[in-house]
Amino acid sequence: MAKITFSSISVENFGPFRERQFLDLSVSSSRSVILVKALNGSGKTTLLTALQIGLYGAKGIGSGRRTDYEQLVQALQRTDAGDHSSISIGLIVDMGGGRKEITVRREWTRQRSALNETFSVIVDGTEDMDFTHAWDDFIGAILPPELVHLFLFDGEKIEALANPERLPELLRRATEVFLGIGGIDVLGNDLRAVERRAGLRNKESSAEYQSEKNALLDLESQQKALSQKHANVLQEQASAQNTLDQARLSLERYVAEARRDGLTAYEQAASIKSKAESANKRANAARSDLAEAMSDAVLPLAWLHKLWDRYENEWETDGRSRHAKLLSEEFKRRDRRLLTALSKQVPGTSLEAVRSLLKRDLDQTTRSTQTRKPLLAPDGDPADVAIRLKHARLGVREAITSLDSAQRELVQSERALGEVPAEEQLTEILSRMHEKSHAVATAEQHVMQLSASLIETTASLNYVQTRLNAAQSRLNIDFRDRSIEAKGLEAAMRARQALSVFKGRLLASKGPLAVRHDYR
Template sequence: MILDELVLHNVGVFAGRHSFELTPPSPDKPIILIGALNGAGKTTFLDSIQLALFGPLARTASRGGGSYQSYLRRLIHNDAPLDEGAAIELAFHIVERGHERHYRLRRAWTGTATGARERVDVLVDDRPDGTLSRQWAERVDAFVPRGVAELFFFDGEKIETLAELDNAREVLRTAIGALLGLDLVDRLAADLTLVERNHKADQAAPAMQKVLDTVRNKVDMHREQKEQMKRSVDEARGKLERAEKRLFDVNERLRLEGGELFDRSSELEAAKLHLAESAKDLDSRLRDAAAGTLPLQLVREQLLELAESAESELYDRRQRDIRDILQKRDRAILGQLKKQAVSTEVIKNVQDYLAADRKSQTGKEKKKPIAELSNESVVILRRLIDADLDAEIGNAQRLIDQRATVVQELDDVLQMIASVPREKALDELRQDRDDAYRVVAEATQLLNQAETEVSAAAAAEHEAERRLSGLLEKAADELGAAEDSRRVIEHSQRVRTTLSRFRHEASRRNVDRIQKLILESLQRLARKDRLITDIRIDPETFEVELQGRNGTVLLPQQLSAGERQLLAVSMLWGLGQASGRPLPVVIDTPLGRLDGIHRNHLLERYFPQASHQVILLSTDQEIDEAAWKRLRKHVGHTYQLEHDAGRGSTRATTGYLW
């Protein structure tokens, strides 16, 4: 299934007609990205898709309490006349028996004095289909089963709920039951129980009938109380979610207004002093370096020439010493020859030979010395040129780099300090935050109280049903039931036993497959982060057990908030794959409370692969400019929702926020 177009006319904050083309232009661009600030209509967009499909059975975030007609009436834009009303059109196409078929579903309504009057029209391949229009509520499951819709159409709150594994148990029970059709099994078992009770009651004596009626009335009363408390729980949970959303928005506003910087002002001042001291220390160390041999780097070439000249002079000096020694030797030899009365000619030959030998040994006379350095000085000069200067330069460069880093950090801190708002400017926002915390606490207390009352009503109902069953059994035994009634009861009990076994076995077999799909989804998201190596789901209680390396059991509190949310997304992804339904994925505010690393995991590994069509409804803080650049290559269409607070309406334009 691919959603081709959504048209909103006077729905919620959308005044007038707004059309969104949703068909992905190619398989490698499956994402449709819709950006908006809070309150601009993202939730209305998601609710409209579900409302178009499911009508009064849609589980929308904005419905709250009250009747469906009242909800429709509230959805009509404030400036639209009630008789003009509102409408939602949803166009999609699917492949049926090898052929592509196009559907356009139009749900329109006008306001009345007490509610709204609705009309549903369905076109198939551009032709009106009256039968499908009348029977859409019964036929919609053939396109999008309502039981699995929550696995494909969800918001960030759904991820938050699943991230708490205690809440995940009930979600898994409902989702797996819907996937396997076990809700029909439960309904059949309940109907059989009612049949058994009626047959047993029919056999009771008049006196027993009165007792049975009394107990049966108690069962009905406790059941009604339980259902009423469940509605109270839903309302309380909705209030809590809205309160938490308001708190998140207020904290976000505080952050944007500089509240976080104000809270960190003392920390920033301390950082400024520390960085200024570090910069001062580095300046001192650089001056010390400059006071040593480091400046000689400026005359390194001249030092090299000086060293070469000094070495040459040392060589010449050694040669002079050799020449003096040879001259003394030669004079001694010639003196000895003369004493021995050697002929003048021989002496002359020996003298010439010795002169030639001295010249070959000492070379030419060198020029006048300039450096006049000792051998030790030349060694020190060479070490300075070949090693010490390089070490000094390396040390100075490290100091310069450290100073540049410290100066940059100091500039950043000074900039943040300059951005710290005045305390008075934040007073109103802080008051809003305190109010939001108070509302969250009240809503949490209200939810806990409602859940306690549901448990108490359920326990009272169970106790009344147990007593009613005992009385019915007693009535049947005392009066001797008729053969037909007894046979019906016995067969009904056998069927219920069989249904119970069937439910258990179906859950066990499919839970194995589902937990594997969830684990595979998690591993695709986390890749190298193999903290969780296995996931086990109890087919009876649907409790989730996480296993780490070496088979150790991981407790939820051992996971970070980001890791728990990745696990929640993996559950939705795995359950969606288990459904076998090629449905689009629509997500509202998907990244609101994720850190940078886990946000990148979803951007790179989930959104482009979640389905053949992925519609993301995001704020500028969730998919910011950096995230948009990473996601851009997978995006086929972009829209921006701009809300005009003065007119109280939203305008949709093409293009994203960046």
């Protein structure tokens, strides 16, 4: 526990003290009492006030409100000595087995209507920033500001302090301070102030907040209803799709069974009739083409067989005879040209020998080549006729093939047409198939309607969800302090209740220290 002793006080431009006035408060064993004697209004009370506000600041006055404190300081500042005033208190602090000399200093500067205060704690001539910041806690632990008026008071107030009506309350408050109950009351008052300020803020924004909250609740209700509707439509769509699948499967099975009973032939009757008519037309056309092919004038030559072969042989023999005759004539002309040319260059005997030699060679060539008079006309080349005959034969074969194909198709079409059942035989089948087809169409339409409803519900749900997210975000951003304050208010109420219980139990446990009210 620290111990402090006043050593001096310095007041400057404060109350009746102009400029800097210093008062030594140090004592010794031979000088244990300091008496300050002065006329009324000379500044005795101002010195006590200077000690209180120098040590505690705003907490040194009774109310503790900052405005009262500033008014008091401004009232005590001298206006004839400038805008600066100060109080310095010298203290000797015994703490932890050591001693320090410190100076607590407060300075005020007036700037128009504002009052600027500077506080510092000087240790060994240098300001100690840590000590300055912790000063309120330090001095409050040694001498709480609530009890300072019991230690620093004017002699004129002794009678008031000893008043039997006031003394019990003073002692009660002193006891509560020593027990720490004063802090409980201060904390309770602070909590009430917080509750009042929060109530005022909430009162100002309650209408807007309630409007936003109602809109959010409405959107949440819409989102919930649309989510339920979406789930119902989705479930109904799945059921409708199942019904559609079953209807389609039933129709497919029935159609397969009906086709085995002749439905396929009935469904294809028109196509079969059309194919039969087309096959009949192609058969007639093939017959006409065959007749036309058979009417070719050169075609009878194909029926001559061996006679036509002999004709080709005779034509070939006539050709060779003509070629041999032409070749013999050509050799004779050649021999005449050679003999004419040699008659001018060789002797007669030699020329005659050459003529005899050429004649023997020509006779030999003529004998080796059979020559006869041609029997056939020169324009009857069988090669030309053979080309026409080949084309005529090919045309006949194609016409016969086309006719066979058309007749086979005609026979098949007539057979299939004969298998087509009459319409009255399929009345019941067609009726039931129509019912099943109608069931499939109805199920498909129901599924389409549900799909459209699902799309619409999904779009509405997404839209409402987007608005809901935006409203929640806006409410969290614009009114997030409100929810915090609501929780804080609730916590403050619980804290005040707990403090009240704690205070009662604390006083009950300190019964022997209770203050008696029978002072004499």
